[in-house]
Amino acid sequence: MSNAREIKNRISSVKDTMKITNAMFMISSSKLKKAKSNLKNTQPYFYSLQKAIVRVIKRIPENVNLSYFDDKPDKTNRNIGYILITGDKGLAGAYNNNVIKIAEDEIKKAGNHVMFVAGNVGRSYFENKGINYDTEFKYTVQNPTLHRARVISGKIVQMFNEKELDDVYIIYTRMINSMESKAEIQKILPLKKADFTDESSSVDLVDETNYLPTPHDVLNNLIPNFVTGFIYGALIEAYSCEQNARMMAMESATNNAKDMLKELSIIYNRARQAAITQEVTEVISGAKAQKRK
Secondary structure (H helix, E strand, C coil): CCCHHHHHHHHHHHHHHHHHHHHHHHHHHHHHHHHHHHHHHHHHHHHHHHHHHHHHHHCCCCCCCCCCECCCCCCCCCEEEEEEECCCCCCCCCHHHHHHHHHHHHHCCCCEEEEEEECHHHHHHHHHHCCCCCCCCCECCCCCCHHHHHHHHHHHHHHHHCCCCCEEEEEEEEEEECCEEEEEEEEEECECHHHHCCCCCCCCCCCCCCCCCCHHHHHHHHHHHHHHHHHHHHHHHHHHHHHHHHHHHHHHHHHHHHHHHHHHHHHHHHHHHHHHHHHHHHHHHHHHHHHHC
16 A cells, blocks of 8 residues: 555645646636537528528529539549548547548548648648648637638638539538537538428528529529538537537546545545554554563
């Protein structure tokens, strides 16, 4: 059994660690609250943009080819881009590993893969593994902004229009509820008409809006904004999930530290009791020895 001083030092170390994990829990809780508020504020804009796209599509003849939709001929060797959203740091449970695992599974499939990684954890992982990724695509995921989403979508849309990319996917973590989140992959380009022509959607059957110069041109301007909104929503949702995962990890670490302190306190008291008993035994033995003399 360790002596009382070693146990006391360990107790002090665990207490210091518990202070750090508890502080990180409080910080993540504050960031999560702000991120959820931003996500809630962006949803009305995103849904309104979807409805606008539905109205414009209904005004375009079926035989017209739309550059941002999936009416292109199939290619045997497609150029596929992946926007991967990871965290800038760890200590968030399996948050980063879940999205990285999806990315690794995707790049094993057929096609030419281009990885656009947002977040230092993902970039460090792929660099250490020797997996190719766009080294110029360096974006932090802390405090996501609409401007950053526009910059990212501008690069992706430009590469798509210049035929450098045939398909674009985004890999991020979606928040299901306050206790559960899920890493998933979503296709953002090209779009599918079926996703915007739902008969149950609440769109007026008679649309008297004039689209200038043409509905096709209006749609080509709406789609990049739609992609920007999708990326911005994914950044905020992933950031919310990261903070939520870190909260849960830090809460678990704090609870484990408390349990460890209880066990160490018992061991420390036993060690002190053993030391006191030994001292008393030595005193009694010494007294008996003196008495014999």
